[in-house]
Amino acid sequence: MKTSELIQALAADAPQPTPSVGRRAALAIFIGGAASLALFMAAIGMRPDIRAAALTVRFQLKFLDSFLLALPSILLCWRLARPDAKPRALLAALAAPAVVLAISVVAELALIPRDEWMKKLVGSNAMHCLTLIPLLSIPPLGALLSALRAGAPANPMLSGAMAGAASAGVAAMIYATNCTDDSPLFVASWYPLASLIVIGAGALAGRRWLQW
Amino acid sequence: MGASADASPDDPWVPLMRAAIAGDQAAYTRLLDEIGRSVRAMARSAFSRARLGDADVEDVVQETLLAIHLKRHTWDGGPRVAPWAAAIARHKIIDAMRRRGIRRAEPIEDFEQVLAAPEAEDPHTMRDVERLLGGLGPRQQDIVRSISINGQSIAETARRLSMTEVAVRVALHRALKALAAAYRNSLT
Numbered sequence: 001m002k003t004s005e006l007i008q009a010l011a012a013d014a015p016q017p018t019p020s021v022g023r024r025a026a027l028a029i030f031i032g033g034a035a036s037l038a039l040f041m042a043a044i045g046m047r048p049d050i051r052a053a054a055l056t057v058r059f060q061l062k063f064l065d066s067f068l069l070a071l072p073s074i075l076l077c078w079r080l081a082r083p084d085a086k087p088r089a090l091l092a093a094l095a096a097p098a099v100v101l102a103i104s105v106v107a108e109l110a111l112i113p114r115d116e117w118m119k120k121l122v123g124s125n126a127m128h129c130l131t132l133i134p135l136l137s138i139p140p141l142g143a144l145l146s147a148l149r150a151g152a153p154a155n156p157m158l159s160g161a162m163a164g165a166a167s168a169g170v171a172a173m174i175y176a177t178n179c180t181d182d183s184p185l186f187v188a189s190w191y192p193l194a195s196l197i198v199i200g201a202g203a204l205a206g207r208r209w210l211q212w
Numbered sequence: 213m214g215a216s217a218d219a220s221p222d223d224p225w226v227p228l229m230r231a232a233i234a235g236d237q238a239a240y241t242r243l244l245d246e247i248g249r250s251v252r253a254m255a256r257s258a259f260s261r262a263r264l265g266d267a268d269v270e271d272v273v274q275e276t277l278l279a280i281h282l283k284r285h286t287w288d289g290g291p292r293v294a295p296w297a298a299a300i301a302r303h304k305i306i307d308a309m310r311r312r313g314i315r316r317a318e319p320i321e322d323f324e325q326v327l328a329a330p331e332a333e334d335p336h337t338m339r340d341v342e343r344l345l346g347g348l349g350p351r352q353q354d355i356v357r358s359i360s361i362n363g364q365s366i367a368e369t370a371r372r373l374s375m376t377e378v379a380v381r382v383a384l385h386r387a388l389k390a391l392a393a394a395y396r397n398s399l400t
Contacts, residue, residue, distance in 0.1 A: 001341045001360055006274050007244045009360035010281040011237045013384050018285050082286045084299035152283040154303055211396060212279065 021081040024147035029074055032140030033170045040136060046177040058182035061104050063173055065187065068097040069195065070169025076162040077144060081151025094165070101192070104184035112183075123181035126190050132178070133194035134201070136171035137164070141202055145209055152212050160206015161199050168195035225293035233284070243293075244277055250294075251276045251301045254320060258305050262314045271340040275395045276304040282392055311398070344394040352387035355380060 019027075053059045072093035079085045112120065144163040153159035172191055181187070225243055232240035255272045259265070280300050287296050302320050345353055351373075358369045370380045 001274075001339055001345070001357075003248055003270060003274055003277070004245065005360040005363075006277060006341060007241055007248065008363060009356055009384065009388065010244060010277060011241045012359045012366055013281065013388055014235060014381065015233055015284070016385070021286060082288060082296070083283070083303060084296045150285070152279070152286045152300065152303075154299060212283065212392075 021151040022078040025078050028143035028147035029140050032143035035139040036136040037174050040174050044178055047180050062176040062187055065097045065101055066169045066172035070166050073162050073166035080153050080159045083152040083154050101188045105188045108184040120183040121185040121189050123186040125179050125181050129190040130194050132175045133171045134197050136174050137167040137198040140170050141167035156210035157203045157207045159210050161203040164199040164202020168198035223292045229293050247297050248273055248277055254301055255305050258320045272308045274341050276301045278392050347394055348390055355383050356387050
């Protein structure tokens with residue numbers, strides 16, 4: 001088949017009104033996140049003292065960290081779906097949750113006595129954190145990856161990793177309402193580890209599913 | 213919709229792309245032909261620098277055009293088409309070179325630099341597309357051949373196969389997607 005003949009076939013394949021990859025990705029994270037939230041509420045639920053806890057700075061910081069991870073990641077997913085993406089500035093924004101986390105750790109170390117550091121770090125929910133965040137990430141990650149298949153990422157592994165980061169951020173916001181360990185020492189030790197598991201899974205899935 | 217007002221005068225592909233998205237087949241044919249020439253020059257120079265023969269260049273051109281077609285909704289509608297098309301071409305050329313055992317592909321020069329030297333297709337090469345087409349179902353093969361090689365329209369093909377035009381369109385689109393997947397999975 002000559003190239004000019006192939007072009008005839010391509011030209012005959014009329015454009016179909018497809019929603020943009022960005023819109024698909026936004027819908028995916030919303031639906032996937034809602035599914036995770038519903039599962040979470042049905043199976044586990046929030047901690048009993050949620051009303052009081054929600055007013056404390058330490059609890060709010062958990063949300064801020066997770067939100068600062070989720071927001072640039074979802075924007076990156078959307079950007080990286082284009083083959084000519086130049087995402088440097090947004091990639092730099094991913095440092096934001098690490099910076100906030102580092103500052104809150106320093107503040108916490110200054111605020112609480114030295115002999116409580118280890119107790120706060122170990123907390124009582126580490127295994128919960130390491131299993132529930134990855135589990136709650138599955139619905140948004142699956143939805144995001146399937147939305148991103150419509151894209152053309154130059155680097156499928158990076159796109160998959162960013163889908164993992166976005167999903168981990170959403171899952172962490174949900175899980176944080178159950179977790180009773182609010183100390184930044186705990187959050188800085190276990191939340192990033194749980195997120196890295198999801199990011200790694202996303203990268204592998206991206207290499208497998210986002211090739212085009 | 214102001215298509216000509218905000219089209220950049222220095223990228224003649226933008227109005228063609230807009231027309232193509234609006235359903236203008238002739239504009240789309242011309243656009244793909246022009247992009248194909250640039251991809252050919254880019255692939256030829258990348259292959260020669262990697263000391264690969266010229267024989268497979270046309271296969272890469274066809275694979276790239278197929279990718280550009282199937283991913284055209286990822287063009288952002290901005291003032292230029294070339295950087296977007298070049299990114300897809302680069303991705304596909306590096307892929308094709310890897311499949312041919314080139315581990316570390318040299319960075320490929322930009323599209324703009326090769327735009328000046330458009331090349332016509334070499335008609336004497338064996339094509340992956342024929343072999344990969346053979347892996348599709350008989351109905352899909354028939355439809356693709358009918359519209360490409362035999363130059364029939366969708367309507368003519370539908371009449372000949374006693375199908376509705378919509379069914380032919382759907383089958384053609386699926387066949388092109390299957391063809392792109394076959395390229396991806398082919399090892400040679």
